[in-house]
Amino acid sequence: MEHNGVAVKIRDLKMYFARRSGLIERRYVKAVDGVNLDLYTGETLAVVGESGSGKTTLGKTLLRLYTPTGGSIEFDGKDITHKPESELKWYRKVAQIIYQDPFSSLNPFFSVYRILEEPLIVHNVGSQEERKKRITETMHDVKLEPIEDFARKNPHMMSGGQRQRVAIGRALILNPKLIVADEPVSMLDASVRVEILYLLRGLQKEHDISFAYITHDIATVKYFSERMATMYAGRVVELAGTRQVISKPLHPYTQALIEAIPDPDPTNRHRNRNVPAGEPPDLSNPPPGCNFHPRCPFAMDICRGKEPTLEEVQPGHRVACWLHTEYDKPRA
Amino acid sequence: MNNKTILSVENLTLFYRMSNAVVRAVDGVSFSLRAGETLALVGESGCGKSSMANALIRILPRNVHTYSGTVQLDGTNVMQLDDDDFRETVRWKQMSMVFQGAMNVLNPVLKIGDQVAEPLIIHNKVEKHKALHEATDILGTTGLPDDVIERYPHELSGGMKQRAVIAMALIMKPNVVILDEPTSALDLITQANIMNLLKDLKRELSLSYIFITHDLSLASELSDLVAVMYAGKLAEVSDADHVYAEPLHPYTKKLLDSVPTLRTDKKPEFIPGAPPDLSEPPPGCRFHPRCPFAMDICKAKVPELKKQNGDRLVACWLYDKEGRA
Numbered sequence: 001m002e003h004n005g006v007a008v009k010i011r012d013l014k015m016y017f018a019r020r021s022g023l024i025e026r027r028y029v030k031a032v033d034g035v036n037l038d039l040y041t042g043e044t045l046a047v048v049g050e051s052g053s054g055k056t057t058l059g060k061t062l063l064r065l066y067t068p069t070g071g072s073i074e075f076d077g078k079d080i081t082h083k084p085e086s087e088l089k090w091y092r093k094v095a096q097i098i099y100q101d102p103f104s105s106l107n108p109f110f111s112v113y114r115i116l117e118e119p120l121i122v123h124n125v126g127s128q129e130e131r132k133k134r135i136t137e138t139m140h141d142v143k144l145e146p147i148e149d150f151a152r153k154n155p156h157m158m159s160g161g162q163r164q165r166v167a168i169g170r171a172l173i174l175n176p177k178l179i180v181a182d183e184p185v186s187m188l189d190a191s192v193r194v195e196i197l198y199l200l201r202g203l204q205k206e207h208d209i210s211f212a213y214i215t216h217d218i219a220t221v222k223y224f225s226e227r228m229a230t231m232y233a234g235r236v237v238e239l240a241g242t243r244q245v246i247s248k249p250l251h252p253y254t255q256a257l258i259e260a261i262p263d264p265d266p267t268n269r270h271r272n273r274n275v276p277a278g279e280p281p282d283l284s285n286p287p288p289g290c291n292f293h294p295r296c297p298f299a300m301d302i303c304r305g306k307e308p309t310l311e312e313v314q315p316g317h318r319v320a321c322w323l324h325t326e327y328d329k330p331r332a
Numbered sequence: 333m334n335n336k337t338i339l340s341v342e343n344l345t346l347f348y349r350m351s352n353a354v355v356r357a358v359d360g361v362s363f364s365l366r367a368g369e370t371l372a373l374v375g376e377s378g379c380g381k382s383s384m385a386n387a388l389i390r391i392l393p394r395n396v397h398t399y400s401g402t403v404q405l406d407g408t409n410v411m412q413l414d415d416d417d418f419r420e421t422v423r424w425k426q427m428s429m430v431f432q433g434a435m436n437v438l439n440p441v442l443k444i445g446d447q448v449a450e451p452l453i454i455h456n457k458v459e460k461h462k463a464l465h466e467a468t469d470i471l472g473t474t475g476l477p478d479d480v481i482e483r484y485p486h487e488l489s490g491g492m493k494q495r496a497v498i499a500m501a502l503i504m505k506p507n508v509v510i511l512d513e514p515t516s517a518l519d520l521i522t523q524a525n526i527m528n529l530l531k532d533l534k535r536e537l538s539l540s541y542i543f544i545t546h547d548l549s550l551a552s553e554l555s556d557l558v559a560v561m562y563a564g565k566l567a568e569v570s571d572a573d574h575v576y577a578e579p580l581h582p583y584t585k586k587l588l589d590s591v592p593t594l595r596t597d598k599k600p601e602f603i604p605g606a607p608p609d610l611s612e613p614p615p616g617c618r619f620h621p622r623c624p625f626a627m628d629i630c631k632a633k634v635p636e637l638k639k640q641n642g643d644r645l646v647a648c649w650l651y652d653k654e655g656r657a
Contacts (some may be wrong), residue, residue, distance in 0.1 A: 051521035122601040159606055189376045190546055191590040195602035216520055219549075219592040223600065246594065260524035262549040263593045266572035269370075269554055275521050281490045 003040035007178055007210035008062055010037040013059045013071035015054075025178065027284045031057035032070070033234035036310060039178070044204060044211040046221040046242060049231035052280045055214045058231065059180040062212070063095050063249050064088060075178065096171035100183035102163035106155040112144065112166050113151040119174050134173060141203060142169040161192040165199070172203060179204070180212045185220070193325035197224050216259055220248055230254045233281055236310055240317035242293055250298045250319040252276075290322065298323055337404075338540050339427075339508055340364040344401035346380075346387040353611035354397050355359035359564035362403075362637065365557070367507065370534065370541040372546055372555030372572070374587070376607050380386050380564040381544045382432070385510045388542070389429050390418055406507065424451050428501040429510040431636045433517050438485040444471070445481025455504065457501050467503060473536075474499045475529060491522035495529065504534070510542045515550070527553045552576060560584045563618035564609050566637055570644040580646040583619045619651065629656055 015032040031054045039045050039062075047055045061068055064080055070080045080091055099105040106115055116135045120126060126134065136147055142165040145152040155163055164184060171179055181200065185193040202225050204211050213225055221228055221242055228245050230238040230253060238251040249255045260275050262268050277297040281287055287294050293303040302322050310320040319325070345356040357380045365371050373381050386392060388403060402409050410422050431437050439447055448471060451464035458466070468478055474495040485493060494514065501509055512528070515523040533539060533553065543554050551558060551572075558575040560568045560583060568581040579585045592600040605622040608614055614621055620630040629649050636655070639646040649656050 028530040050521065161606070190548070190607075191376055191587065193602075194590055194592060194600040198602070219594045222594060223592055243374075258594065260520040261594050262527075262578055263554050263595050264548045264552050264588060264591050266552050266555075266576045267557070268552045269531070269572065272531055273524040275524040275528075277525060279491055279522060281521070290388055 003043065005041045006038045007041045007076065008039040008212075009072075009074040010035055010039075010062060011072045012031075012036060013058070013073065013128075014069040014222070015057050015066055016069040027058075029284045030234050030286065031283060032061060032068075035231075035234075035236050036237060037211060037229060037239070039210050039231065040227075041177075041210055042204075042208045043227065044201070044213050044225040046213045046215060046225035046228040047231060048218055048221060048228055049253075050216060050257075050297055052283065053231040054234040054283070055184055055231045059182050059214050063097055063178075064091060065097075083329055087328075089123075092261060094176050096174070096176040096180070097179040098167050098171050098179060098181040098184045101161055101187055102155075102167050103187070105167055106163060106170075108155050109211075110154070111151065111160075112139070112153050112155075115166055116169050116173055119153055119170060120258045124175060126173070138169045138173045142166070142174060142199065144169065159192075160188050161196060164188060164196055166302075168196075168200065168203070172207070178210045178212075180214065180313050182214045184213075186215070186217065192318070193220065194223075199323060200224070214325060218257060219263075230257065233286055234283055235291060235320065237292065237319075237321065239310065240314075240319075244317055250313065250317065250324055251292075251321050252298055252323070253292050256295075291301070335367040335369070338367040338406055339542075340402075341388070341406040342402045342404075344384070344387055344403065346383050346392075346399050347397040348383075348393065349395045349397040350611060355610045356564050356613060357522050357610055358387050359613075361561075361564075361566055363557075363559055363566065363569055365508070365542070367540055368534070368538040369556045370543055370554045371559055372543045372545060372551035372625065373559050373561055374545060374551050376587075376611070377546060379561045380610065381561055382512055382548075383564075384561070385429060385512050385522070385542065385544055388543075389413070389423055389427055389510060391429075395599050420455065424455065424501075424504040424506065426506050427508040427510065428506040429512065430498055430501045430514045432513040433532050435493055435517055438493060440485050442484075443481065444483050444485065444488070448481070448496060448503055451504050453546035467499070470499045470503050471496065473502070473533070479480055489522075490518050491525060494518060494522075495528055498526075498529070498533070502537070502539075505537075506539075508540045508542065510544070512544045513546075514543075515587050523550075530554060545605040548576075548588060549593075560587065563613050564610055565618060566645075566647065568621065568644070568646045568648075569637065570646075574644060580640060580644060580651060581619075581648050582623045582625055582650070586622075617647070625650055 013032055013035045016028040016030050019027050019029050026293050049055045060066055062073055120131045139147045144165050185196050227243050228242040229236045232253045238254045249258055256275050279294045289305050290303045290308055293299040308320045308325055310318045311325045312318050313324045340366050341363045344361045348355040375381055403411050408512055445464050449467040452458040452463040452541045468481055470479055477494050515526050545551050555572045558572050559566050564584050567583045579588055589601045616632045617630040617635050620626040635647045635649050635652055637645045639650055640646050640651045
């Protein structure tokens with residue numbers, strides 16, 4: 001797939017959390033377990049999966065909000081995997097996050113102006129006048145207008161959509177190169193959702209930002225991302241161009257996710273959806289072999305014994321599934 | 333289906349009193365529902381959907397300003413019952429509710445079996461072991477194993493908890509079940525499994541559902557009828573086939589246009605503006621400030637829900653030509 005360079009390069013990334021069970025025994029929750037992923041410059045990569053799939057942890061780890069257990073993360077060719085916080089200040093400026101919940105991610109005691117000024121203060125950007133100009137520009141960008149009115153408001157005086165605009169503005173104000181948006185619209189009304197997504201899409205193109213769009217909503221992914229990675233139980237199980245995946249998903253889990261999503265169609269009520277039962281596994285004790293095999297309708301013996309790796313089975317289409325890789329392997 | 337009407341709501345009104353305003357959350361809503369049918373109540377948040385559910389099952393906060401109208405349930409106007417009679421004869425027995433965010437509905441220190449059996453023991457004075465037996469049955473109907481009655485909520489996954497909450501709503505064998513965003517906190521595949529369960533239960537027990545959701549895609553999974561609510565009033569009530577194929581009210585059209593679809597190439601469009609503050613709704617049609625077709629009359633006079641194109645009901649001056657004159 002053609003692209004203008006790699007913004008973030010993730011190799012064999014592991015993020016385990018220790019969880020104590022009993023007095024002495026320690027168990028690890030393998031939230032992210034061996035992920036290989038490139039985020040291209042200026043693209044939107046959607047990371048899709050159910051809760052507990054590790055998609056949020058992946059996003060936070062690549063922002064170095066966590067220190068990885070293993071593997072490596074490079075940004076613009078620079079290794080940031082284990083850099084101490086004191087050497088990460090430049091990264092804190094270029095890499096930003098938009099959280100899911102605009103009701104709890106904004107300081108309730110700050111006005112919009114102050115919320116947007118905070119990153120500029122922290123990073124010591126510009127004089128007071130320059131800051132004011134930058135804040136005005138940003139508020140215009142995220143369409144918080146009339147600017148004078150909104151600058152004075154506190155978060156509780158605004159709707160969910162408006163608050164999320166503030167959160168987007170806060171992420172944009174330092175001219176970032178990378179934004180991780182973690183379910184940025186899932187708390188908003190359906191009618192506002194697309195509005196915010198169009199706004200994000202427009203800003204991303206205008207400022208050439210690399211975007212990781214973390215979501216469970218494949219219907220919006222189709223419109224707002226170039227490529228899509230499906231995560232299940234800490235691993236990427238499928239990775240390809242978004243339309244390619246949606247028109248022909250190869251991994252049974254991606255297939256199930258797509259089958260689970262209804263379109264507005266009144267004939268839906270006459271049929272049940274063909275989705276697997278059960279729920280994602282306990283990540284401190286994942287099943288052997290392919291993590292999905294206990295729920296997979298096509299599970300074979302090999303799936304229970306050996307973990308499949310992410311392989312390119314069609315041009316630009318990678319999948320970690322024995323249905324697709326077993327037969328291709330001898331040829332490779 | 334030409335089943336009898338099981339629920340007929342007329343002019344249902346629920347206003348809340350705030351410190352210096354009256355919030356007109358449900359403002360003269362009328363509709364009816366036949367046995368075995370599902371009515372989806374859709375609209376943006378803050379349009380009064382959940383208030384309508386609360387008004388129907390009479391779970392009201394203290395600051396009620398006005399609560400009036402008629403609710404004919406199986407031939408009786410239950411609005412005439414006092415709170416004790418309502419609790420003893422209607423709630424859970426004839427009409428029950430599955431609440432939003434089921435994960436937080438269950439009592440964390442009680443076993444699932446005890447919680448599901450509780451209404452039987454309290455309302456029907458059934459002996460505990462018999463009640464637990466019935467609870468096991470109904471939990472089984474919702475796809476949970478027998479041993480679940482001995483478990484605590486934290487031992488169950490989100491989907492299992494939701495099944496337990498559905499079982500609780502069904503244990504008194506009601507005819508009408510209100511589902512208030514029953515899958516909002518669940519994962520996609522779990523949501524699909526729960527929707528499958530609700531479809532099965534509807535068929536097997538011929539339940540009537542009132543299905544409250546903001547998601548028109550999800551509404552189409554269950555609904556025979558769709559009622560679109562905007563700012564405390566119904567904008568349109570039609571059978572599902574017609575609403576999705578040919579929406580009449582401009583708000584319904586806009587709402588449908590805003591849905592991203594997976595299987596078509598239609599680009600979603602958003603609705604500019606936001607729903608009005610229900611303490612100060614705009615005069616005339618409440619949608620007129622956001623409506624692309626607004627005329628002078630829309631700003632002045634409230635349109636009524638009237639029959640158009642056969643059995644469809646719509647409250648819009650575009651269709652009500654006589655009223656306009």
